[in-house]
């Protein structure tokens with residue numbers, strides 16, 4: 001990964017509230033709080049540009065509401081969808097968050113980088129599938 005790449009991962013990590021340095025790519029205990037922060041980030045994840053999410057005050061409608069997701073989907077299904085939605089729907093408008101395949105017009109600093117880290121994806125899943133989410 002390039003220096004800029006690491007800087008971006010680090011910025012993401014800091015904004016998501018990581019206290020200690022971690023190696024991106026390794027996954028430690030998932031945190032619903034970090035997941036919530038990531039879901040809300042319009043620039044890095046963009047999830048709330050397209051989805052309503054339980055417990056979050058903002059949300060778009062380009063994608064289906066994720067409220068009640070845990071009742072209709074398993075965590076594994078959601079993980080697969082978020083990692084690369086194109087595998088389930090080649091025409092999807094949802095970005096492939098854990099894949100660098102087949103992307104074009106990627107700005108140089110971001111080439112060969114995934115939008116989310118593996119840790120970030122697990123944090124988001126832990127929020128979406130947490131039974132203790134606060135209501136808006």
Ligand code: HEC
Pocket residue numbers: 045046047048049050051062063064065066069073078081082085089091092093094095097124
């Ligand atoms: C550009 C709009 C867009 C963005 C950004 C987006 N999604 Fe999606 N998402 C969709 C659409 C549209 C679907 C419906 C399935 C399809 O078209 O592939 C979907 C489907 C899903 C599903 C399956 C929902 C269900 O009812 O089973 C999940 C889970 C999901 N998205 C999570 C996320 C997460 C988490 C993020 C951020 C990391 C995100 N999405 C970002 C558009 C988006």
